[in-house]
Amino acid sequence: MLIKGLNCVIPRRLNVFLKKMADCGWFVPNFDTISGKEINVLISYLYSNQIDEIDKYFIKYFKENYERLKDIIIEKYINRKVILIEAFESFEAQRFYSAIVLFLTQIDGICYDYFGEKFFLNDPKNNYKPKVFPKIRKTLLEQHHFTLGSIEQKTPINMHQSELNRWVVYLNRHEIIHGIDIDFGNELNAYKILSMIAYLTKIIEGFCFFK
Template sequence: MEKSSFQISYDSLVEIVVKMIKDGEIGNRFSHLRKDRVELIINKISSYGWYIDDFSKESKISSSKCLKLIYSNFPEKLDDYLSDYYNKKMIQIENDLKSSYPKRNAIITEAFYVHKNKLFHSSICLFITIIDGICDDVLDAKFFKNVKDLPEIKVKLEEKKMKYSDFLLSPIKNKGAINGWEKELNKYPIRLNRHEIIHGKDINYGNEINSLKIVSMLSYVNFVLTHFD
């Protein structure tokens, strides 16, 4: 049975109100953040291969500390600081992923298993495939497929017009070493590149810090996908 014009108008109004409520909830969730500063910081951190996955008031990551370590030219201390954070959070990240993407449980389990067993070449490759996989599940788009030189998921996320939280997309709106072109990699402070890894050019990427960096990216992408859903 076709809907009446009144029912259509009512449904449209409900949709608008629901979106307003959701936008308000999101605005409240991030009201404690200085959005322009956070946007700058998370983009800068991502240029070193790290991603932040928690922007709540209770977050155990200090983005300001990360920025201070970068500007003080202490990338090793940045690695130590964020490695400690993500090492402590590995079980939670694995469980969150399994809960959100149950059809991917086998590959998620294997990826974290090989990481725990220090098979970092394998873990990095698996984590990279999971990133594209969960993007495809949620947005029917991929992170490591470029559209106009930036991740395909960027367009899909921007279509959602989440005005209170689009500042969190800074690492997606700006290309980093992980998804940069080979000819551009010298401009980044690190060389951890998906293309070089998958196509066999980089044979020295398999270490714990690099694996944790990809875990941080995976956890960040999962945060974005669930936050913008």
């Protein structure tokens, strides 16, 4: 699969950036058009512990692109259209608990539809990376593997709950789905989960739609 219009950011630098943003709970669907200057600013926020500034940046991006992303996601996964419409309606009605749970279940299902593995199933034989990761990686040309920085490692959303105490950002799928976390239902977390679907859709679509 060929990336179309990838910005001339150094691959290793972009890979590290994607990893760092995923550690903060953000999966970056506009990675092919984000500028080097924006990357520098966001990384500086991370190292100065200004996580709220990172959140402001991505919330602004998703608010400005919300309707377009919603239409793309709903039409892309036609077999999941009814569920996704309900998830977005819940989001828009500020029923964030419902929206987040629905989005999380669909992330697993979307990966299963396209790659035969659930996203939130980790592989103990491969440093507990998502089991789906090698299959996603095979869909890309080798020179584009660096764009998978968001999912080539464990991040707070998919790691074991015993590891979460060392992370600044606390948003974990297992604790949400199994009823341990009862405070996850807010706008910020809903946008973070939406970012996961948008990022995965970008990978599946060959990066054509998200500019």
